[in-house]
Amino acid sequence: MPRPRSERARQAVLAAMRRAISAEGYAAVTIEGLAAEAEVSKQTIYRWWPSKAAILGEALLEGSIPGGDVSLPVTDDLEADLRAWLSASSVGLGKPESVALARALIAVTATDPELGAALNKRFASPIVEWIVERISHAKDVGDVRTDADAGVIADQFVATASYAALQGRPLSDERVRATVELLLRGIAA
Template identity: 45%
Template sequence: MTQHRAGPVRSEEARTAILTATGRLMSDRGYEGLTMEGVAQEAGVGKQTIYRWWSSKSALVAECLLEGFILPDHFAVPETGDLRADLTAWLDSLFQLLAEPRGDAILRALIAAAADDAEVGRRLRERLGGGSVIEDRLRRGIDEDDLRPDAPLTEITEALVGAVIIRALSREAVAPGASDRLVRAVIESSEPT
């Protein structure tokens, strides 16, 4: 017999409205400028409904990020069989995000969120490649003999992702060919001879 309880269930409508509003306000005003009151307003929701399910601003942003309400899903790493090309394409799509009017603001807002909330930090790293997507791609590179088996996957991943973060923080335009040079510098020494 299944244990049941009486009572209403969580409103998916409210949840979605809150995450959507958070995503929009995040890119409009940044992390510091994002207010719970503003989210409640924008979502047409009582503040208590937010606090019932998320304990803090950063928890809200973390889930938002995880569910793809902030960074679009197409930051997946392509897989064409050419490792260098795939990594370069992935970096390019991120650098392009930085070049867009609001793209850099969103990314910096996420960095700020990550800086004061461990959960967001971990999520951001996963989403931007660390620990999962990029590392997986590199692992398959080993399988296909594009990389040597002893390649330092973690360090390569962090070097790539970190470079994106640095660009976001320093607000400097990305020079043409940067993706290519970066991938080559980081990968080449791990390629089979």
């Protein structure tokens, strides 16, 4: 029977992960470095977490993504708002550490359904809710067809940003513009 986790050691490892991400970026994080920083053994870490991505996921559930606080615009121009969000979500992907972080989050989401659901609820759900609210408002003012499914549209925007992360490159201004125009053309009133 495995020994129960020491809450002090668990918190120390999670804090070490958050500090390492902020200081060095995900690619530079090692289990050895986390163990040294948290003053625990590598064996302790491996006993509690299957990968550094799993540690990252748990650390982010109790903390935040470095540079992840993007304010969501709300103006009278739906197209401009959606372009601004998609551009902002993609901008950080020009940095290798942001690409590594995004890929790690995608990996942990894919390999640990429970942790993935919690991460999606914390980080993706507010974005989806914002897009749904913006599309709903656009329906109310007559800019978007009333039969447009705001949830499906939101999923398309999140999928576009996720695909850019998997490719390891930000979306160009032209790609953002073309994506938003295409999606809006399909739902225009």
